[in-house]
Amino acid sequence: MNPMQKPLGTPFTPFTTAEEVARGIDLSGKTVVVTGGASGLGLESARVFSGLGARVIVPARNVDAARRALAGLARVEVAGMELTDPASIRAFAEGFLASGRSLHLLVLSAGIMATPLFRDAEGREGQFATNHLGHFRLTAALWPALKAAGTARVVVLSSRGHLLPGFDLTDLDFTRRPYDKIAAYAQSKTANALFAVALDARGRQHGIRAYSVHPGSILGNLARHISPEELEAYGALNPDGTPLxxxxxxxKNFPQGAATMVWCATAPELEGIGGVYCEDSDIAPVEAEGRFGVRPYAADPDLAEALWTETLRLTGETSARFM
Known part of the structure; x- marks a missing residue:
């Protein structure tokens, strides 16, 4: 277990917003890539990064819609990319690398949740392919730009969904188990947390640190595949049907939910720390049960390495990409 996986005792609370955690931070001259940056938590993060002076690049499936959503924000660019399409990821990364810019912050916020079963072109289960494999490929492709920054951070959006058991390294694609949309989402979020652990182990020698984040339980477009009856059962709605x-x-709302993402990306107190799972703008405790903290398996370096090895196999990437 990572000895750094313990709270720092920050002054922030679940009510803290992304703007509040970033007070006094200057990102002038820094470049940030935010996947999912045209909606929800990603949009709020992109807005705050822009306000701190950063150049923000948002890869998006629907470029026109992303530009409309981000209109009015300074120093923001949009480029096309589809996370389940390796060729699209390569094209985006090649375009970024050709610009000669270093990459100081990579925020992996895009994702899907609780979808009906679908598979990518290689037969991989869709939630795992989108939330984990796509972001793994993107990070590998952008690795030279992260190294060139000298010091860089990668923030991976995980979820308290990882608390649900069922992560199965031998059946990541639900070919032997009956497909369950919540179990598949939980598995992908555990993979996100483990990705940060293994990525940090490789990046620290280059000044690259990685973090995974639980932003909070937030209703938005991400929950479009969850029925009102399911949301009501989760206690997520007010009596009038609006989000609680x-x-x-x-x-939380989006400004509160984006706080931990922005904190992981910018907090000076995280210097020299990485590979940790964070919530409520602090490092989370390791908890074997309950509704808070990170489960031991989602912070396990051995399981993280096993997933890394399997991910290399599934994506066709090589360890040399991260040298």
């Missing part, structure tokens, strides 16, 4: 905002019980 109750940060003390993890139900």
């Amino acid at each position: 905002i109750d940060p003390a019980n993890d139900k």
Whole structure:
């Protein structure tokens, strides 16, 4: 277990917003890539990074819609990319590398949740392919730009969904198990947390640190595949059907949800620390049960290495990409 996986005791709370954690931070001259940066948590993060002076690049499936969503933000660019299409990822990364820019922050915020079963062109289960494999490929492709920055951070959006058991390294694609949309989402979020652990182990020698984040339970477009009846059963709705905002019980709005993402990307107190799972703008404790913290398996370096090896096999990437 990573000895750094323990709270720092920051002054922030579940009510803290992304703007509040970033007060006093200057990102002038820095370049940030935010996947999912045209909606929800990614959009709020992109807005805050832009306000701090950063150049923000948002890869998006629908370029026109992304440009409309990001209109009015300074120093923001949009480029096409589809996370389930390796060729699209390579094209985006090659375009970025050709610009000669270093990459100081890579925020992997895009994702899908609880979808009906679908598979990518290689037969991989869709939630795992989108949330984990696509971001792995993107990070590998952008690795030279991260190294060129001298010091860089990668922030991976995980979820408290990882608390649900069932991560199965031998059946990541649900070819032997009956498909369950929540179990598949939980598995992909555990993979996100483990990715940060293994990535940090490789990046620290280059000044690259990685973090995974639980932003909070937030209703938005991500929850479009969850029925109102399911949301009501989760206690996520007010009596009138609107989203319940109750940060003390993890139900947050977008500014509150983006706080931990922005904190991991910018916090000076994280210098020299990496490979940790964070929530409520602090490093989370390791908890074997309950509704908070990170499960031991999602912070296990051995399991992270096993997933890394399997991910290399599934993507066709090589360890040399991360040298």
